Amino acid sequence: ITNAACLLDLKIVVENPLEVHYVTVEITDANDHGPSFVEKEKKIEIAESTLPGARFQLPGAQDPDVGINSVQRYKLSQNENFHLEIRDRGEDKIPFLLLQRHLDREQKTNHSLILTAMDGGTPPKSAHLNLTIQVLDINDNRPVFSKEVYSVELQENAAVDTIIIQVKATDIDEGVNGDVEYAFGGDINPSLFQLFSLDNHTGQIRVKGQIDYEAASVYKLDVQASDKGQPPMTTDCRVIIKIEDINDNKPEIEVTSISNMVPEDSKHGTVIALISVKDTDSGLNGKVICHLTENVPFELKPSFKENMYSLVTKEALDREINQNSGALYVGNPIDREGLCQGSGACLTELKILVENPLEIHYVLVEITDVNDHSPSFPEKEQTFEIAEQTLPGKRFQLHTARDPDAGINSIRTYTLTANEHFEVNLRQSDTGKIPFLVLRKPLDREQKDKHTLLVTAVDGGKPQRSGTLNVSIIVLDSNDNRPIFSQEIYQISIKENIHVGTSVFRMNATDLDEDTNGKVEYSLGKTLRQKVYNMFEIDKLSGDIIIRGEVDYEENDQFELDVEASDRGTPPLTGECTLNVSIIVLDSNDNRPIFSQEMYQIEIQENVSIGTSLFKINATDPDEGTNGEIEYSLVKTLRKNIYRLFELDKLTGLIKVKGLVDYEENDVYKLDVEASDKATPPMTGESRVIIKVIDVNDNPPEIEVTSLSNTVSEDSKVGTVISLLSVTDKDSGVNGKIITSIISDGPFELKPSYKENIYSVVTKGLLDREQVSHYELTIKATDCGEPPLFTFKTFSIQITDVNDNKLCG
Numbered sequence: 001i002t003n004a005a006c007l008l009d010l011k012i013v014v015e016n017p018l019e020v021h022y023v024t025v026e027i028t029d030a031n032d033h034g035p036s037f038v039e040k041e042k043k044i045e046i047a048e049s050t051l052p053g054a055r056f057q058l059p060g061a062q063d064p065d066v067g068i069n070s071v072q073r074y075k076l077s078q079n080e081n082f083h084l085e086i087r088d089r090g091e092d093k094i095p096f097l098l099l100q101r102h103l104d105r106e107q108k109t110n111h112s113l114i115l116t117a118m119d120g121g122t123p124p125k126s127a128h129l130n131l132t133i134q135v136l137d138i139n140d141n142r143p144v145f146s147k148e149v150y151s152v153e154l155q156e157n158a159a160v161d162t163i164i165i166q167v168k169a170t171d172i173d174e175g176v177n178g179d180v181e182y183a184f185g186g187d188i189n190p191s192l193f194q195l196f197s198l199d200n201h202t203g204q205i206r207v208k209g210q211i212d213y214e215a216a217s218v219y220k221l222d223v224q225a226s227d228k229g230q231p232p233m234t235t236d237c238r239v240i241i242k243i244e245d246i247n248d249n250k251p252e253i254e255v256t257s258i259s260n261m262v263p264e265d266s267k268h269g270t271v272i273a274l275i276s277v278k279d280t281d282s283g284l285n286g287k288v289i290c291h292l293t294e295n296v297p298f299e300l301k302p303s304f305k306e307n308m309y310s311l312v313t314k315e316a317l318d319r320e321i322n323q324n325s326g327a328l329y330v331g332n333p334i335d336r337e338g339l340c341q342g343s344g345a346c347l348t349e350l351k352i353l354v355e356n357p358l359e360i361h362y363v364l365v366e367i368t369d370v371n372d373h374s375p376s377f378p379e380k381e382q383t384f385e386i387a388e389q390t391l392p393g394k395r396f397q398l399h400t401a402r403d404p405d406a407g408i409n410s411i412r413t414y415t416l417t418a419n420e421h422f423e424v425n426l427r428q429s430d431t432g433k434i435p436f437l438v439l440r441k442p443l444d445r446e447q448k449d450k451h452t453l454l455v456t457a458v459d460g461g462k463p464q465r466s467g468t469l470n471v472s473i474i475v476l477d478s479n480d481n482r483p484i485f486s487q488e489i490y491q492i493s494i495k496e497n498i499h500v501g502t503s504v505f506r507m508n509a510t511d512l513d514e515d516t517n518g519k520v521e522y523s524l525g526k527t528l529r530q531k532v533y534n535m536f537e538i539d540k541l542s543g544d545i546i547i548r549g550e551v552d553y554e555e556n557d558q559f560e561l562d563v564e565a566s567d568r569g570t571p572p573l574t575g576e577c578t579l580n581v582s583i584i585v586l587d588s589n590d591n592r593p594i595f596s597q598e599m600y601q602i603e604i605q606e607n608v609s610i611g612t613s614l615f616k617i618n619a620t621d622p623d624e625g626t627n628g629e630i631e632y633s634l635v636k637t638l639r640k641n642i643y644r645l646f647e648l649d650k651l652t653g654l655i656k657v658k659g660l661v662d663y664e665e666n667d668v669y670k671l672d673v674e675a676s677d678k679a680t681p682p683m684t685g686e687s688r689v690i691i692k693v694i695d696v697n698d699n700p701p702e703i704e705v706t707s708l709s710n711t712v713s714e715d716s717k718v719g720t721v722i723s724l725l726s727v728t729d730k731d732s733g734v735n736g737k738i739i740t741s742i743i744s745d746g747p748f749e750l751k752p753s754y755k756e757n758i759y760s761v762v763t764k765g766l767l768d769r770e771q772v773s774h775y776e777l778t779i780k781a782t783d784c785g786e787p788p789l790f791t792f793k794t795f796s797i798q799i800t801d802v803n804d805n806k807l808c809g
Contacts, residue, residue: 006026006029008026011023031124037059037127039129047588050590057686060092063117077116081099082113089672113130114130117129143169147237148237156214156244157246166202169203171227185221230493230495233503249279252277297314373409377457386439396438398471401414413458416456422438423438435455479570503539508543516567524536535551553585591683599688603691605693617675631675632649632676634674635673645669669690699731701740710797712797713802719764724759725759731785734784748763767799772799774799776795
């Protein structure tokens with residue numbers, strides 16, 4: 001069963017005369033056995049994060065043949081990811097599977113390979129082992145939405161809990177790495193949470209509140225999909241919801257100007273009132289048709305602007321005023337402001353004609369003012385744009401109100417709604433009082449970007465009349481706010497060996513300024529160790545921290561990053577997150593256990609007691625936790641007697657004797673041992689333990705009589721061969737050295753052969769039957785061990801008579 005020469009010793013005995021011949025026959029091997037594997041299939045689990053260069057021991061093939069006819073080489077079926085490596089361990093060749101290219105579970109989950117073992121015979125014989133490589137998943141793919149932008153239409157006033165749309169993201173990872181959850185994006189307006197809900201499992205977006213087209217016709221929702229890996233990976237999409245208008249609002253009529261009194265001599269087309277009509281619905285729902293009641297001397301004339309009308313006369317008016325009483329009275333309403341301008345006395349000279357007799361009378365009538373006009377501004381609204389850095393005391397001229405009334409009935413003052421930033425100041429001029437808006441407290445656009453004020457012009461009449469002006473203050477931004485990070489301290493965890501290019505975290509800084517003053521750019525601090533710059537980079541626009549180098553837990557288990565956020569103002573302002581990004585590297589199982597020696601050699605005595613501790617093997621794994629906890633085992637491809645004789649403590653690595661070790665059965669044992677960590681999947685290291693058995697003197701010699709002549713003629717010559725003996729001892733060394741002798745009396749002696757431990761029993765003197773006709777011959781064989789062991793062999797020799805005596809007498 002070894003590669004040594006197979007020699008067979010033969011002893012040939014020839015009788016008459018008795019002769020012994022020794023023949024040594026060498027048995028040469030023929031290739032009559034093929035290699036064979038203990039198993040037909042082997043399954044190996046490898047994580048897709050495993051680095052190229054990782055080795056995995058494969059089962060070796062067995063071949064009873066020796067020399068060139070034994071297993072000489074292994075071959076692996078052609079593939080792109082694996083390579084075969086052969087290691088010589090003594091006389092054995094051990095195959096290893098070597099990963100030479102990164103695995104990607106999403107491209108291929110299982111790899112099927114064939115390992116072929118071939119001997120060196122002619123023709124060669126072979127055996128095949130089917131290898132199945134199962135690639136285990138890691139979280140290396142982010143979810144992907146079916147669309148980057150979803151667009152859907154929704155009727156206003158849709159019922160609560162109506163399903164609007166279902167977004168769908170898929171993640172080609174498996175297990176929790178591929179489970180997707182949905183959430184609204186972090187930058188979404190909080191008011192939208194009152195209108196819409198998102199199911200985090202199904203991705204369904206439903207109506208949650210009252211949807212009003214007139215409040216907003218389009219909603220833009222950012223939706224984020226995250227997997228459940230550690231750390232999770234995310235992606236975003238946008239959902240655009242267009243609201244369809246329904247006719248849920250009545251038209252509104254507003255009379256913007258009206259003359260309640262009309263002279264009867266008013267010409268056709270005299271404008272009586274200005275009317276505007278509006279409907280907050282859109283499309284056909286917002287189209288309005290206007291008409292008057294029948295049988296009135298008025299009509300509506302449309303303006304050039306849609307939904308604007310003038311109410312005008314369409315025929316002559318008649319008011320009965322012919323009186324003959326001689327009394328002077330007001331026949332039509334008198335408008336002082338129409339007759340006189342200014343605030344002086346308003347005098348009207350009347351000429352009265354009286355007939356029969358014909359007389360002319362002149363009457364001077366003074367028209368006194370009544371407070372029949374309210375102050376009015378030339379425009380209803382006035383807008384100012386004021387930079388937030390404007391200093392207090394700055395003045396802004398307001399529109400001046402007009403009031404046709406005179407004297408006490410004219411404009412006396414201006415008032416302003418209560419606020420903390422502005423006041424009204426008046427300046428007297430030849431034409432009247434001119435109002436100014438005065439800034440008294442600095443503005444802050446980030447606290448309030450628009451101020452709405454109401455300026456009121458008040459006259460002095462009783463009761464007072466007033467007119468109002470809506471003033472809008474739009475606060476213009478200045479770069480007075482630096483970016484602020486959403487957290488003071490960031491702590492994130494990443495797995496070692498994470499793929500280069502992976503985004504591990506998104507920084508988030510906000511700047512309350514607007515436009516370029518509020519746009520944020522990110523960068524790493526300028527005082528970090530070079531190792532950090534080699535390992536990480538940050539996207540200046542998104543804030544994504546991206547892997548750019550190989551992360552190794554055993555080299556660095558934590559990184560500290562300085563991240564700066566700057567706006568694009570002139571000059572830019574910077575917000576700094578000093579030493580606040582702590583990246584903790586999580587250990588992954590990327591190191592296999594390594595034995596302290598690739599091969600151990602120990603010696604033990606045979607017959608050592610069962611339970612005896614022989615040797616403690618030791619392997620180390622630089623990984624952490626269960627990834628670095630080691631269990632030991634004997635490989636499953638050893639010969640069965642090894643499992644019967646030895647056991648290996650899986651936790652301590654202690655090898656103990658389990659059965660009876662017999663040197664004569666086997667003087668060397670080769671144990672292939674594995675050290676596996678407790679990760680999923682585990683990684684293993686291999687070593688070989690060679691146990692040499694030391695012989696003890698536990699076997700006595702054995703005497704074998706291979707040929708015996710029980711009867712010997714008394715006239716036999718000295719040196720006649722009586723018997724052939726062979727002496728053996730299963731022990732080795734001095735324990736197997738044998739001293740053989742005849743311990744009984746008689747004319748016999750032992751003559752050694754040229755070959756050790758082969759003897760001939762021969763006569764050493766003349767025989768005389770008449771004196772001694774029978775001998776009991778005892779042979780003693782003693783070994784040289786300590787203490788020595790011996791054995792005896794006794795056989796009988798009968799002396800036959802010849803006619804060698806004369807008769808007397």
